[in-house]
Amino acid sequence: MRYPRPWGSLWGSMTMTGIETRARRRQFLRWAGFLSAQAVLLPQLSACQTARRNWCFSACDAPSGQHFVAAWPQGAPEEGFKIAVPLRAHAPAVHPFRNEALFFSRRPGTEIYVINCASKQLTRTLKAKQGHHFYGHGCFSRDGKHLFTTENPYYLSSHKGSEGLIGIYDTQNYQRVGEIACGGIGPHQVQLMPDQSTLVVANGGIFTHPSRPREKLNVDTMQSSLCYLDANSGAIIDRYYPEHAQMSLRHLDCSPQGHVVVGGQFQGPAHETHPLVLQHRGEDTLQALHTTRATWQSQSQYIASVVVDSNGRTAMTTAPRGGVVDLWDLEQGTHKQNIRIKDAAGASFDQAGQRFIISSGRGRIIAWQDKSPPYPLNQDSVKWDNHLLSQTLAV
Amino acid sequence: MRFTKSSSQAFLLFLAAALAALLTYQSKQEGASDREEAANTTLAERVARDIAGNVIVDFHQQFSNSTLALLQSSQGFCANINEVNYQEVQSHWRDAMSDWQAVNLINFGPIKEDNKSWRLQFWPDKKNLVGKKIKSLLKTQKELDLKTIREASVVIQGLSGLEYLLFDAKGGQLERYENSPVGQRQCKLLLTTATLTHTIAKELSQSWQSDSEYIRSFLHPNTPMETNTGVDIEATPPLTLILESVLANLETLKNSKLGAPLGLNTARQTPNPYLVEAWRSGFSLSLIQANIEASQQILINGELLGFTDYLIANKQDQLASDIVMSLENISQQLQLVKPPLAEAISNEGDIKHLILANEELVKLIGILKREVPKALGLTLGFNDNDGD
Numbered sequence: 044m045r046y047p048r049p050w051g052s053l054w055g056s057m058t059m060t061g062i063e064t065r066a067r068r069r070q071f072l073r074w075a076g077f078l079s080a081q082a083v084l085l086p087q088l089s090a091c092q093t094a095r096r097n098w099c100f101s102a103c104d105a106p107s108g109q110h111f112v113a114a115w116p117q118g119a120p121e122e123g124f125k126i127a128v129p130l131r132a133h134a135p136a137v138h139p140f141r142n143e144a145l146f147f148s149r150r151p152g153t154e155i156y157v158i159n160c161a162s163k164q165l166t167r168t169l170k171a172k173q174g175h176h177f178y179g180h181g182c183f184s185r186d187g188k189h190l191f192t193t194e195n196p197y198y199l200s201s202h203k204g205s206e207g208l209i210g211i212y213d214t215q216n217y218q219r220v221g222e223i224a225c226g227g228i229g230p231h232q233v234q235l236m237p238d239q240s241t242l243v244v245a246n247g248g249i250f251t252h253p254s255r256p257r258e259k260l261n262v263d264t265m266q267s268s269l270c271y272l273d274a275n276s277g278a279i280i281d282r283y284y285p286e287h288a289q290m291s292l293r294h295l296d297c298s299p300q301g302h303v304v305v306g307g308q309f310q311g312p313a314h315e316t317h318p319l320v321l322q323h324r325g326e327d328t329l330q331a332l333h334t335t336r337a338t339w340q341s342q343s344q345y346i347a348s349v350v351v352d353s354n355g356r357t358a359m360t361t362a363p364r365g366g367v368v369d370l371w372d373l374e375q376g377t378h379k380q381n382i383r384i385k386d387a388a389g390a391s392f393d394q395a396g397q398r399f400i401i402s403s404g405r406g407r408i409i410a411w412q413d414k415s416p417p418y419p420l421n422q423d424s425v426k427w428d429n430h431l432l433s434q435t436l437a438v
Numbered sequence: 439m440r441f442t443k444s445s446s447q448a449f450l451l452f453l454a455a456a457l458a459a460l461l462t463y464q465s466k467q468e469g470a471s472d473r474e475e476a477a478n479t480t481l482a483e484r485v486a487r488d489i490a491g492n493v494i495v496d497f498h499q500q501f502s503n504s505t506l507a508l509l510q511s512s513q514g515f516c517a518n519i520n521e522v523n524y525q526e527v528q529s530h531w532r533d534a535m536s537d538w539q540a541v542n543l544i545n546f547g548p549i550k551e552d553n554k555s556w557r558l559q560f561w562p563d564k565k566n567l568v569g570k571k572i573k574s575l576l577k578t579q580k581e582l583d584l585k586t587i588r589e590a591s592v593v594i595q596g597l598s599g600l601e602y603l604l605f606d607a608k609g610g611q612l613e614r615y616e617n618s619p620v621g622q623r624q625c626k627l628l629l630t631t632a633t634l635t636h637t638i639a640k641e642l643s644q645s646w647q648s649d650s651e652y653i654r655s656f657l658h659p660n661t662p663m664e665t666n667t668g669v670d671i672e673a674t675p676p677l678t679l680i681l682e683s684v685l686a687n688l689e690t691l692k693n694s695k696l697g698a699p700l701g702l703n704t705a706r707q708t709p710n711p712y713l714v715e716a717w718r719s720g721f722s723l724s725l726i727q728a729n730i731e732a733s734q735q736i737l738i739n740g741e742l743l744g745f746t747d748y749l750i751a752n753k754q755d756q757l758a759s760d761i762v763m764s765l766e767n768i769s770q771q772l773q774l775v776k777p778p779l780a781e782a783i784s785n786e787g788d789i790k791h792l793i794l795a796n797e798e799l800v801k802l803i804g805i806l807k808r809e810v811p812k813a814l815g816l817t818l819g820f821n822d823n824d825g826d
Binding site: 104106107108133149150179231293312313314316337340341347363364366385386387388403404405406424426427428429 | 550551552553556560567592593674808811812817819820821822826
């Protein structure tokens, strides 16, 4: 084993055969149905016990260029907060039981900002391990005891690139307790599957190095992948490749049934048109969703956020370069409709309101319920960054 | 700030530019007040209307005209293949390509549909796909009719395809056309590509007629377009749209048309002549000049109201004259470069001016990206050009 694994009893020298891993993958898909029913019930039960409100979380930049992390209760933006931070943040994650939000600095950032949403204070800044940087995403374990982050161990190579890692932190004190290989270069968004022990990660395949911060160093040889990892053992359960090696898979969401929808950013020739939204429901290959060539072209080769609704039937993707937001029917695997919103990148599903929420770089927050026209919720002077999260808090 | 003139000369130039900008605005104002129909029209609306009527419509009409001239001269050439007609087509290609620089500045509206921009020009072409694909197509027996070419790869279409057919050191020479039957096939492709190019240019021009739905949508962004299938939730004010479009064009100019050939984006800074926009025709430098002239037209807008007038009206005279002066400086530096650009990028004397033009571009982009939006309270795109 290349990396120390001090976390959990299953961190031995466990390896899996292809048959075993596929069997495990099918097993978690079966479990997902049962667990998703619980997932729907849990928030409702807790809502009866404490007054919980639905909050939105997003990083943003002021017109001056100052970076902030922000959150607000829906319908009461004045009760929220904006906290200045040194580095531009990318995606948020909210602890499942604490009123605590984390904001991950974007590539090649080395900080995670921990915010106490009750006191509206920055309580801690986590620093990346020496020689690593974050990719802007992370998620919590179901019990909230651990945090998983996507990381680039760039110290290993300055010219060839090296596989990325999932960093593991104990959320009691946010000490780093381990790391596991993620099965590809450039891990971006990571999520915990409904089986609560499998992580799914979109490996963008692009090697970058902080010495040349925003440069893509291996576009001609890149290979993106979608990987399923056993969070306990670190084993790679399964790995799937997009049809085109230069389709950089970056963002994803997982339905309560354990189906994964993933959005790509094409790195090949700018005039080519390829499907940018794929789903995986246990098939042997990733399945491109079906729509017209004109729809794929309208997204300008770039998907920013992917979010699936709480029943797993509809997904939303944002394409800020094309200025379009699309809805997808996941059961049919087809495109439903789109709306044009300039610079819209953040997307989340508000479970309580059963609606999608969209944020734009022009300060807009917009709600969209299926079959109804979208409507603005609020307008801010800030530029909302790539990702938006909706989650309930007891605040 | 770096000037080629001494600092006192630079100061005088600045004063002259500031005064010229102010006087131009005042005279435009007087004219504008006569034309004003509705007393409650805001200045921003009037500026947008003048830009739409004088710039957007005009750019597209010009392009439609020059591609028609290109098509007609191609027909004349193929009917009577000789040196004079060959040079005539080449000359009309240069005109159409110059007008395309202006059309390229309007990166919103109908150009976004049906891959039109790629159909009109396949560039940058880092792997010489244009040459490879056209050569291979000409060797086959495939039909070269409009339907086939329209459905074929965008790589062989548009002005970049025509540049190969008219200027390539091997495939674009007059002898190729004189050599039947290869010449006949090449003429067929030339005519089909010129027809398709003009068809698209005409479609664009028709979409941007002064009473068209696109113009109405540009001027009144909150009114949804009837032809849209989706819903427009966020309308972009016209001046924001113009500013974003000009900025995107200037970024391309800086990064791809000047920076990349000069090797400014690489660690070794090695020049690469095949990265200039029109290396086959040796016309790249004139195209950059045409691009800057089109930017001047859209930002200053001659006798009508332009972006700089709007800045002056908002008490941002300094910014207005900075923009005017910056565009002028870029143009002056480029005039000192000896064409073709593909050779100038390796010539020490020319490199100096190209670097100065590039630095001035960086400055201009900074002004338009940061200072102008701040001064005018405009919100530019954020995620759409810098995602992750």
